[in-house]
Amino acid sequence: MNHVMKRYINTSLLYAVLAMIGGVFYREFTKFNAFHAKSMLAVVHTHYFMLGMVVFLLLILVEKNFSFSNEKTTRILITYHIGLNLTAVMMITRGIAQVLLLHLSPSIDFAITGLAGIGHILLGVSIVLILLQIKHSITHCANTSVK
Numbered sequence: 001m002n003h004v005m006k007r008y009i010n011t012s013l014l015y016a017v018l019a020m021i022g023g024v025f026y027r028e029f030t031k032f033n034a035f036h037a038k039s040m041l042a043v044v045h046t047h048y049f050m051l052g053m054v055v056f057l058l059l060i061l062v063e064k065n066f067s068f069s070n071e072k073t074t075r076i077l078i079t080y081h082i083g084l085n086l087t088a089v090m091m092i093t094r095g096i097a098q099v100l101l102l103h104l105s106p107s108i109d110f111a112i113t114g115l116a117g118i119g120h121i122l123l124g125v126s127i128v129l130i131l132l133q134i135k136h137s138i139t140h141c142a143n144t145s146v147k
Contacts, residue, residue, distance in 0.1 A: 015052025039096030068137035083122025
């Protein structure tokens, strides 16, 4: 296992732990506050499992087969981490406000929404850029093996 794959598996493990923490926090926080309606807290763990743990497990497989990672990939993945965690923090913030039935001022409400939107944009752009990196690597491997 090369150092890139090791980094991906460690990242995957970290996101798995964050997902479990998110799930336990959702269950216990809503139970403690006797809250039975829907809140954003309910989806934090699935976001961390799928966009964190599963994505990095898949990147291990792609790296093993196509060695797509380079300096550019590292920068893209840093953006991905920022986007995912900003999105999750804003989901947690919104969810806590929902569970506590807090009345947010319009400016605070818009700030939470805006930051979550920025997180989603960073995630979306980095996903596309990673897919392009993978496509380039697959094309390069196919061209190299044909010759």
